[in-house]
Amino acid sequence: MLTTMLVVVVVLALAFDYTNGFHDAANAIASAVSTRALTLRAALALAAVMNLIGALLGTAVAVTVASGVIDTPVGDHGLRVVLAALVGATVWNLITWYFGLPSSSSHALIGGLVGAALASATNVHWSGVLIKVVVPMVVSPLVGLTLGYLVMTGIMWAFRNGNAHKVGRGMRRAQIVSASSLALGHGLQDAQKSMGVIVLALVIGGQQVGFHVPFWVVVACALALAAGTYAGGLRIMRTLGRRIFHLTPPHGLAAELAASSVLYLTAFVFAAPISTTHVITSAVMGVGATTRRSAVRWSVAADIAKGWVLTLPGSAAVAAATYGITALW
Incomplete structure (x- = not known):
């Protein structure tokens, strides 16, 4: 039973990673497509490849997710906690994708872990959640x-x-590089969250000691994220590329450079699981404000911010309900 449950959790983690890819594909390519620096399919292919490469570059964030959010209750009970967390995060991803809201897959996963832990009376490392997440x-x-x-x-x-x-022509060409850089940073950050959950499941299931990330986990998560990215996320792409601010090539280049810088800094220096969505969306607002403050559609930005605020409690609630259902098995 334990082995079967572990396999189910690993499959769900890869499924979440896939939804993370198509949910967040817009992060890296919305501005490049909006400014016509790249065609849609070329941009998706570029983002998928760079996500794959980025996912292979580090595991520090994965260790933070695996060891710094909740305790590791051993056995079937612990795997149910992780399973419920993944369901909560995946469902939240699908809901926000449907409504075209660029919410955070990273925070959906953290919220899922916390919600499932609370429902199961598992200890939450609140200091780690505060310092590394909030x-x-x-x-x-x-x-x-x-x-x-x-x-x-x-x-x-x-x-x-x-x-x-x-x-403008030069900036469009430069955007290919900046979009690649952002996609690399997205792969570096987001694939590691699923790696961390799988490692947590392996420790709980007694398959390994310690929170090192096996190579097969790195490769599997990298491929799942890349496949999801290539599938695209057009609903969210329209929000990022058009509804917040009408991007030009210089604006797109500036937003991508700013966002990718933040991603690299937090991944390599602080090992903190931040949201690619939050960073690129706020960078778009920042570059738009240089034109004039009224050029940014702040009402759209406010709707996005509401989604950000609701992500942690929303995914936590779904995860808690899922754990309650699984506890009846």
Whole structure:
């Protein structure tokens, strides 16, 4: 029974990783497609490849997710907790995808873990949740907003005397690089969350000691994320690429450079599982504000922010209900 449950949890983790890919595909390519730097299919293929490469570059965030959020209750009970967390996160991903809201898959997973843990009387590492999740959740969008504004201001100053047509054409080409960089950062961050959950399940199931990430887990999560990314997420892409602010090539380049910088910093330096969605969305707002504050559709931004706030409790509630159902088995 334990082995079967473990297999189910691993499959669900990879399924979540896949939904993470198509839910968050818009993060890396919305601006590049919106500014016509890349065609849709070319952008999806590029994002999928860079997600795959990024997922192979580190495991520090995975260890944080595996060891820093909840205790590791051994046996069937513990695997039910992880299973419920994955269901909560996946359902939340599908709900927000349906409504075209760029919410955080990362926070959906953390919320799922916390909700399932509370429902099962499993200890939650609240200090770890606060320091590694809540604080970065608040700070990273502010950094993305500020950095997007500053990078865009620098680009405007550097090319203030340039030919608008030539500058636009050059920026479109540069966006291929910046979109690739953002997709790499997305793979580096987001694939590791599923890796962490699988490692947590392996420890709970008695298949390994310690929270190191086996190579097969890295490869499986990388492939699942890349496949999901290539499937695309057009509903959310429209929100990011058009509804918040009408992006031009310089704006898209600035937003992607700002967001990818934040992703690399948090993954390599702080090992914190931040949201790619939060960072790129706030960076888009920041670059838009350099034109004029009224150019940004703040009402749309407010709707997105509501989704951000609801993600942790929403996914936690679904996970808690799922655990209650599984406890009846």
